[in-house]
Amino acid sequence: MASQNSVLNPTTRARALDEMAARELDVLVIGAGVVGAGAALDAASRGLTVGLVEARDMASGTSSRSSKLVHGGLRYLKQLNFSLVFEALRERSLILDTLCPHLARPVEFVYPLERRGIDRGYVGLGIGVYDVLGAGKGVPSHHKHLSKRKTLESFPGAKRGAVHGGIKFYEGQLDDARHTMMIARTAAEYGAYVATSARVVDLVRQGERVVGATVRDLEAGREITVRAKTVVNATGVWTDDVQKMVGKSGFRVQASKGVHIVVPRDRIQSRTGLITETEKSLLFIIPCPWSDDFWVIGTTDTPWDLDKAHPAASQADIDYILDHANSLLETPLTRDDVVGVYAGLRPLLAGESDQTSKLSREHACVSPVPGLVIIAGGKYTTYRVMAEDAVNEAVKQLPGKIPASCTDRVPLVGADGYQALWNTRERIAERTGLDVARVEHLLGRFGSDISDLLDLIEQDPSLAEPVEGAPKYLKAEVVYAVSFEGALHLDDILARRLRVSIDTWDRGEAAAPAVAKLVAPLLGWDDAAVDREIEHYHQRVTAERESQLQVDDMTADAARLGAPEVRVGVSA
Structure with a gap:
């Protein structure tokens, strides 16, 4: 069963933003991809006060679009990069x-x-x-x-x-989007304040030193100032954009x-x-x-x-x-x-x-100005090492003695007790009325947190029904995505909590209305908001299909930009 601290939903998000606005953090991490989520977990598990902000959704960039592999990288042997391969293989284990x-x-x-x-x-x-x-x-x-x-x-x-x-x-192999989300939830379990739809629009300076960030809440339309002793830029391909806010760059991405x-x-x-x-x-x-x-x-x-x-x-x-x-x-x-x-x-x-x-898959970590740490490069499998290096660099700028990283011994939410539950999956199926294959599917997505999902079904048996238009998933998984996993929009659910956007022939269009109506009470959507979410998702699918008919990058990019952002205030 999930710790209450690891639950991410609209209420915990609002509380996290309020807490970040009310106090000075030790570390503010920008970007909730796998490295940013990993950095938040690393810092929080050392006892530091941590904030994690993300302009869109957890893993909405690179970290939901990988090959779904955890591997050493055979190709790097050809480059004779034995150290990178060995490091990645250790992390794979x-x-x-x-x-x-x-x-x-x-x-x-x-x-x-x-x-x-x-x-x-x-x-x-x-x-x-x-x-x-x-x-x-x-x-x-x-x-x-x-x-x-x-x-x-x-x-x-x-x-x-x-x-x-x-x-x-x-x-x-793993499902990268769910893995990244679970890292963020584990960071929250250890005390990190986690907020998506929270875009950093500027860095706050005192002289040369970075002392925080101005964060725009894209759901409520407000701006807050988050004060922090150190800021970690873990924004991946957006690294250069954040570097421009201080006018200095540690490297180019x-x-x-x-x-x-x-x-x-x-x-x-x-x-x-x-x-x-x-x-x-x-x-x-x-x-x-x-x-x-x-x-x-x-x-x-x-x-x-x-x-x-x-x-x-x-x-x-x-x-x-x-x-x-x-x-x-x-x-x-x-x-x-x-x-x-x-x-x-x-x-x-x-x-x-x-x-x-031919470019390096190794990572680099620098502090171009006091108070700012930048981490970039690397590969998905070595996210934990990158996160540790970033926090080690941030710790150099913090007072007092800070414990060393312990994330190599910190299981993610859902790991504790998983094997015992897997061993008893037939009894779980018998008790719940779900077939064994469905229980195995749920254990592979939620681990020991399956108990929270089954509690939802016990409270409302209709949630044991398959999702209309996406029968591989249960309605309970949709409700869980909003109630426990921080999903705020239809796109978050269909593209990342579930994988309906890439594993159904219609890319999830048939499922969109049923899913939107199911989560509307949880997200405070009225009929107009439901219609907006469905229409946005339809436009996204249409734009993606159109882009995939174009002959080159320029025309494909122009076609994809035909769908607007669902988060207010996020520019394309």
Whole structure:
């Protein structure tokens, strides 16, 4: 059962903003992506007073649009970056075994060998080194060479004549948006004040020193001044925008666009995930981490200097992914097979190369002026290390002796007791009347917090019904998203708490009216507000579909910008 402190809803949000306005914080973190949420948890678990503000929703940027993997990064071995790989593999182990076993799990991959002789030696050596570096770190660490026959048994949908064998190994996977949200909730459990729809519009200065921020409450239309001894800029691809507020920069961030598509599971005949190398990067065909019904396929790696909030996937991006996936498949995928598409931006540290695929995936942490710490770069898997480094830099500017980071030993909300509940899932199903598959689905999304969700159903049995238009989810999950997980808008629910926007053929349009009416009493929406939320969601889906028909980034971006922001005061 969730601690009352970890609950995020409109009431706790308003209280958090009031508290931030009324006192001086030790640390104010800007940005509730995975690194910002991680920094808030790191600071709060050291006993510091912490505020976490986010202009949109938790994980609404890069942190809901990743490949859904926790991995060391095979591609970095090619760059001989052994330290980054080892660090990421260590963090993979922590995520899978200690921090969030309810959200993350091992996933089996096969690397199909397409060139006789050459690939087995070249790829086998790389994966062998990967295994040595990752020995004992969260997944089975012994890769296995497969003959052509064994490869086709595992991957019967392989293109005949193209695949001559394979190498089997393991990675980790999770639903990134739920993981980031759970980190923020855990930060709140340890005392952090968490507020979304709270945009930093300026930094407050005393001389050269940053002493806080002006924060605009986009729901109520008010502005507050949040005083803080240190401010951590963890805004990812928006890093440079915040740096401009002080007129000094520690480094430059280059956005790299990564696009993924979602296709039905029956379109690719394989018992494992698949990975292959392209001319630019690696292409993953990944079993969907939140549903057995889909594959997630990606990614691209191209520079992006257009709208940061809503990067658009073009027709060229989708065709690139389909073409490379089809190089492995006997029955090719077509555009008609694509259920969902999403695009995200990686915040890479800019270097001399113009090719984002060659820019560093390492992170950097600097303090360009007193009172301000900037953290950027890195990769999703190493978020905890980045957060720790940022707070370590902030602590240097705080008085007194501050405890060291302990987040490597702090399980996230829902982790405590998860395994015991998983072991008793059949009894839970018998007691609640839900089928076992549904209980397993809920345990994989909520962990031990499933008890709070089941309490909602006990109070209102109608919440055990599937969501109209999205039957993979229960109505209780929608109510829980607002009552416990901080969702404030229809888009928050359909795109991030649930994944309806990318795992239903209509991108969630059929579900939108039912979901909006269900949460209206919880969010204080009248009929006009319900209509606005539904219309906004419709415009978002329409704009995204239109952008995915465009031939290049410029036209795709223009099409995507046809949908306005749902949060008042957030510019495109």
